[in-house]
Amino acid sequence: MYLGKIVELGNASDVYNHPVHPYTEALLSSIPEPNPEKKKKRIILKGDIPSPMNPPIGCAFHTRCIYVQDKCKIDAPLLIERHGRPASCHFPL
Numbered sequence: 001m002y003l004g005k006i007v008e009l010g011n012a013s014d015v016y017n018h019p020v021h022p023y024t025e026a027l028l029s030s031i032p033e034p035n036p037e038k039k040k041k042r043i044i045l046k047g048d049i050p051s052p053m054n055p056p057i058g059c060a061f062h063t064r065c066i067y068v069q070d071k072c073k074i075d076a077p078l079l080i081e082r083h084g085r086p087a088s089c090h091f092p093l
């Protein structure tokens, strides 16, 4: 969930191993890796979390998304099937 809205649905294995929404990917990247030998890509989200009372126009995550494109800033993505499960992103991973 982001700003009170579901951004991705799926079983735990699918979501953990193959996130399709950029916010899910960023959240999963923040989980510490217990094996110091193993390198892990860490995504640091920039910017402040917008107010859920006044969310951004378009995709609510667009102000912090590393994959943002022009369409994201004007058109809110629906929670529809993307790569086999529901996700609200115009450009799923």
Ligand code: SF4
Pocket: 021, 022, 023, 059, 060, 061, 062, 063, 065, 066, 067, 068, 069, 072, 077, 088, 089, 090, 091, 092
């Ligand atoms: S719709 Fe655009 S801004 Fe929103 S999560 Fe997808 S790529 Fe990022």
